[in-house]
Amino acid sequence: MSTSAEGRVYLAMSGYDPADWRRPLETRREVTLAPDGPDDPTIRFAIVWKQLPPALFTLPNLKAIFSAGAGVDHLLANPKLPEVPIVRVVADNLTKHMVEYVCWRVLDHHRQGSTYRAQQPQKIWHEPRQPDASQVSVGIMGLGNLGRACASALLALGFPVNGWTRTETEMEGVRCWHGADGLPGFLATTDVLVVLLPLTAATQGVINYDLLRQLRHDGPLGGPVLINAGRGRLQREADILRALDDGALKEASLDVFETEPLPAESPLWSHHRVFVTPHAAATSWPEHLVPLMLDQMDAFDRGEPLRNVVDRAAGY
Ligand code: NDP
Ligand code: OXD
Numbered sequence: 001m002s003t004s005a006e007g008r009v010y011l012a013m014s015g016y017d018p019a020d021w022r023r024p025l026e027t028r029r030e031v032t033l034a035p036d037g038p039d040d041p042t043i044r045f046a047i048v049w050k051q052l053p054p055a056l057f058t059l060p061n062l063k064a065i066f067s068a069g070a071g072v073d074h075l076l077a078n079p080k081l082p083e084v085p086i087v088r089v090v091a092d093n094l095t096k097h098m099v100e101y102v103c104w105r106v107l108d109h110h111r112q113g114s115t116y117r118a119q120q121p122q123k124i125w126h127e128p129r130q131p132d133a134s135q136v137s138v139g140i141m142g143l144g145n146l147g148r149a150c151a152s153a154l155l156a157l158g159f160p161v162n163g164w165t166r167t168e169t170e171m172e173g174v175r176c177w178h179g180a181d182g183l184p185g186f187l188a189t190t191d192v193l194v195v196l197l198p199l200t201a202a203t204q205g206v207i208n209y210d211l212l213r214q215l216r217h218d219g220p221l222g223g224p225v226l227i228n229a230g231r232g233r234l235q236r237e238a239d240i241l242r243a244l245d246d247g248a249l250k251e252a253s254l255d256v257f258e259t260e261p262l263p264a265e266s267p268l269w270s271h272h273r274v275f276v277t278p279h280a281a282a283t284s285w286p287e288h289l290v291p292l293m294l295d296q297m298d299a300f301d302r303g304e305p306l307r308n309v310v311d312r313a314a315g316y
Helices: 018-025 054-058 092-110 113-122 145-156 179-188 237-246 286-301
Strands: 008-012 031-033 043-048 064-067 138-141 161-165 174-178 192-195 225-228 251-254 274-276
Touching: 008 018, 008 054, 018 031, 018 286, 043 286, 064 286, 092 113, 092 145, 092 192, 092 225, 092 251, 092 286, 138 145, 145 161, 161 179, 174 179, 237 251
Parallel strands: 008 031, 008 043, 043 064, 138 161, 138 192, 161 174, 192 225, 225 251, 251 274
Antiparallel strands: none
């Protein structure tokens, strides 16, 4: 072990095998594994996921918290979170996985995967009319690190792309809308809605019936489609079911849910027009993320600023 750098790392990885994170960390830093470590003055950095152990709140020399995920809603929701910078994940590996997931789901809805899956057991040889990608508009809510990468890939596949953000932004080839005033125009020109928003006070419950009914309904897919890979509490699942059942929504691909794991009694599991994945769109891989975190810790020790720091006031 070569751990010349100053300052131990506190590792609290509920839901992951901490050994997978500890191994690459220990090549460059000493590590304390939760629940050990309360009051330890040698700990300067923490890497955390969903559950925050009490020891985190009493570390006297903590300088920064690294989130093991891109989303930080679960951290900011804890009123005891120390007032140090929070660094979130921005990593090529995670971004590529999200791009794969979004393109996979957009293409499956566009190429009428559910129709073919229903036909096969009945041995039906029937080719439904297939629209061109240029006729199907994809609207991405959240044109951040992930949304922009997905927009580029979808443009390359030939889809017209809309983007919706909090602040005014631009992206070549993308029709950009922002804020509450931009939302109706964005929705009215969107056939496939891709949700890549963070969960904040402003975005909680945004995917509700009123929003879904504003999507374009006379598009070539025969009805709008929802793909949510952001956070489950962005959506109202009762409203999604209502929209699916009354025709306001044609199909949905959902990776995230109001309660995770998705409870066995949820009607989403068996709805024939819903495709469920278990929060698997883009998982954090320690072998890719730990070197980036270690580089940031070294840069911080050299007096350089941290990158990808969360704006606590905005909530992401
Ligand atoms: P970013 O912070 O880079 O981008 C967030 C985007 O959302 C920005 O464009 C931002 O607008 C927009 N936004 C935020 N609040 C609002 C609002 N009130 N109204 C309109 N737009 C808003 O985040 P990432 O792209 O890195 O990640 C997005 C989310 O994806 C994460 O927060 C996480 O929840 C989720 N995620 C899910 C994964 C999965 O496996 N399912 C994996 C990884 C992430 P602006 O540009 O104006 O700031
Ligand atoms: C993340 C996630 O936010 O995996 O990174 O959901």
